[in-house]
Amino acid sequence: MTRRNRPLTIAFIITVALTLFFAVRLVLFMFFQPPHHDEPPTAIEPWMTPKFVAHAWHIPPEIVADTLGLDMPKKPGGRITLHELADERGVDPEVLILMLEQAIQEFELSK
């Protein structure tokens, strides 16, 4: 390298490599994990709210409310996560998640 601007060349090479890295990852994610807007998440998680579970799994909110023994207002507000609800009741979030999974399954079968 004769009197070349070495730091600039190195920076350029790094940027090109990073760009390629993102391009490859983008293609991989699009190919293996394409999001479908109607599909529910892979699992019920403690960060979700009862209303979110009803919405994402396309089940009537009343079913979720009955399963958890909750009063679920239609309007925004009164948010509680499954994590918080479990803490309140002194149980593991997994317990609530199992109950919900069962309720979703029953609803699917009854359709």
Add this chain to the structure above:
Amino acid sequence: MTDTFLELVPVYGVWAIALTTFLSCLAVPVPSSLIMLAGGAFVASNDLTLWSVVAGAWGGAVLGDQTGYRFGAWGGGLLRRGLGHRSTTAKLLTQAQNLLDQRGFMAVFLSRWLFSPLGPYVNFLGGAGRMAWPHFTVGSFSGEAVWVAVYVSLGFAFSGQITAVADIAANFAGLLAGLALTAFLGRAMLRSRKKRKLHQSAKQ
């Protein structure tokens, strides 16, 4: 890790969203896209109201931009003195600032949403290079509005799939920012080569 951040949205609501977008405009590595997607998803599930999510995300972002610009204005002089005039970094900094002077509004506007990973650095550079504050502010207000609108609507539409959407969005944003940076550095390389040639032919 992702779950911890996601839980902040239903627990702290709009404040979690505003704080995240604020910090992300200062180059703090927080998952602001994921948080805004979650905001949109919780609007869809009727846990949060649309206006509060939009206002929180936008408010946090524009405040973050202003803070970054201020930091740049304070730190810019110090950085310049520390680097001297001849270093490559100093030269690149000058070129980036010239670009900001010429296309200030567009540079700020596009680095809010299209090339969003570059956003925080444009804030610092804008302040350091004393870019006209009204231009910066108009670019920030309009660009952040696009950024917030895109992510909140995606979260609303893809509520069950926000982590998958966040992965794709992050890599897409990285790719675009990488391309922009590659173009900028390529231009700087061509310029320095041209200068060297001129220098050599002048010597002969």
